[in-house]
Structure formats: C-alpha cells, structure tokens
Amino acid sequence: MVKKQSAKKSHPPKPRPAPSKPADSPNPRINISFRSQQNLLDIFSSAFATVLSSGDFPNVLQEIKQALFNRDFAAAFGREDYLRAYAARWSPTRAICYASVFQGIRDHLTELEAPGYEVVAVDSDHVEPATADEKPSAPAGSSATASRTGTESNRTFRMLSIGGCAAEHAAFAQYLREAPQLSGRLTLIDSAPWSGVVTLLQDQLTTPPQISTFASEVAKASNSAFVKPSQLSVDFKQQDVLDLDLESLKHMIGKDPLVVTILFTLNELYTNGGLGKTTKFLGNLGQSLPNGSLLLVVDSPGSYSEATVGKEKKRYPMQWLLDHTLLSNKVSGIKWEKLESDESVWCRLSDELSYPMQLENMRYQVHLYRLEVQPPA
Structure with missing residues (x-):
C-alpha cells in the first residue's frame, strides 16, 4: 500500500500492513526497482495533478466504482472526465504491475526486437x-x-495493447527506459475515447520535468525526460476490437512479429461481447499474427474472471475458455504454445512509495502464449 502525500484535509487513517523497507525491490514478485516504481508514480501524479486536486474527484470516483460494480463498462469509460479520473486513481498501480510483468518475461520479449x-x-x-x-x-x-x-543499437520493439491505455502506455515506456538503445512502437486500441489521456501521458513521458530556474548547472544538465521522444511512438485507435474483421486485423498488425497484450480486458470482452464474438476474435487474432508473435493476458484471478455461457448461464473461468480457444485450435497451420502461466500473483506496493492518494495492492493472473505458424505442406 502506498503512502499518501500530505494534504491540507485530514482523514481518519486507514489500516495498512506493516511497512516494508525500500529495498531494490520491496516485493520479490515486483521485477522493477523501488526507484522505477516511484518514477512511474511521479509520472502519473504530474500528468494528472489537476484531476487529483479537484474537489469533485471523490464524487467522480464513486460514480466510476458504481458503474464498474454493475459491470456497466460503457458508462464507466464513456466520458473524458471519467477516463482521466480512472487513469489518476487505478492506472498507477497497474502500470507498476504491468512493468513488472514485462520485465519478468523480458527474455521472451527480446526475441521480438527487430534489428x-x-x-x-x-x-x-x-x-x-x-x-x-x-x-x-x-x-x-x-x-x-x-x-x-541491431545487436547494440537502433532496435525496434512493437506492442499492440487491446483494451488498454494509460497503464500500458507507462509500463511500455518503463520497458524502453531499461534499454536506451531500444525504440518502441505502441498501438493502443479501445472502444473508449482515450485519445486525450494518451496525448497527456505521452507529453509527460517524453518531456523533461520542470525544474527551478535556480537549480544548479549539474541538475539542469541531468534533467531529462522519462524516455526520449524518438524512443517512444504511440498510436491510439478508438475501435471495438470485436467489430474488426480478419482483414482489418491483419492490416493493423502488419507483417512483423509483435506482442499483443490483453490486460484486464478479456473478461470485459466476454461480458459485453459474449462468448461467440470473443472466441471469433481470438481465432482471427491467431490467423492475423506473424509467426513467433506473443499474446500476453493479465486479468483478475479466480471467480472475478468468469464468463456466463448458454441459456443455463453456466459460469466458466476465463483461463479455461482462453486455453480451450487457443490450445484446442483446429485451424490448419496455426499452433499456440503456452509459455508461462500463474493463476494468482500479488503486486504489493511498499509503504515507502509516495502518491497524492492512497493506492492499494492488486492481485492478478497472467498467461503468456507464443504463436507458431507452420508453412503449408
């Protein structure tokens, strides 16, 4: 749990776990350093400073929570002010989580870096x-x-994030930050109007922070952006992925292998789009991706990620449906391999981290697949 920065208004303290030491990584399951975690939080606190300090912020959050509780995702993500509030409140923890996941599978991701x-x-x-x-x-x-x-410099890495925005954007930048010679091309696709948030966050990630005019020459010389503008390019497409046909998906993906992420989105697709459309989309994805591409799925664990199927409304775990769709694939020449899987992982934040509001720990499941496209006989 993150330590809240001091504010003018005081509230009764919430119970928190025993503080952890600010070691290189306070939690062995978080694969990025304490400093990197704080840097990510600083990006969000600066980008959304106006949102976080707004007097209406608590009311907006409550409205979003109610919509999410009702699984009314269209309402929760349908307004610009809701999206900025969501990004300020929930995306920081997820950005740390996703950055940790990316770092944990870096050996697989580096295979996709194009010279x-x-x-x-x-x-x-x-x-x-x-x-x-x-x-x-x-x-x-x-x-x-x-x-x-290409071995040492000027390598390119591509990621397509389905249903993602602020957290994926920041986590992708953190991945690039760990490899200065690597440039990244990120495509974000979501049905919600995230373009304003994308622009705001991209500016924050690629612009050096403002420092005092009285700062020392050393401080001014060392002041730099989170990542260089030339290192990170981002493209946002407002589109419902379930409406994409096979040819549109192929055009969006291109001919070079990449990683596709579906982070805390697959359960939403099953809920809103239904089993049939989501299964068809996953099938089209397999037919669109180049050989060697990766699919990374992160979502809520256990009963939080279950889909209702059929007239009898039987509930099936998201992981079971995903494995059944990918690993039992009958399309000739396409084979998915499951590389890594964990049904429950905790992302526990150190109390020594600082953010304008209190952030909670999070738990998730994670699954990584690789596509093998076999040439026709």
Missing part, C-alpha cells in the same frame, strides 16, 4: 535514417556507408 540500421555519413550530413523494416538510403550525390548495428 535496425545505423547510417554513418562520410561526406554528407543529410542521410535519411532508416526504419527497422528498410535499409538506410543516402541522398543522390552523397557518400555514406550503412552498417547494421
């Missing part, structure tokens, strides 16, 4: 940089050499 090219100009300063998908080119009349340096 790029570095251009070294010999007699021209106007060489066009190359993307990860193409070789560099020099303008006519210039002389330049291009060397492939």
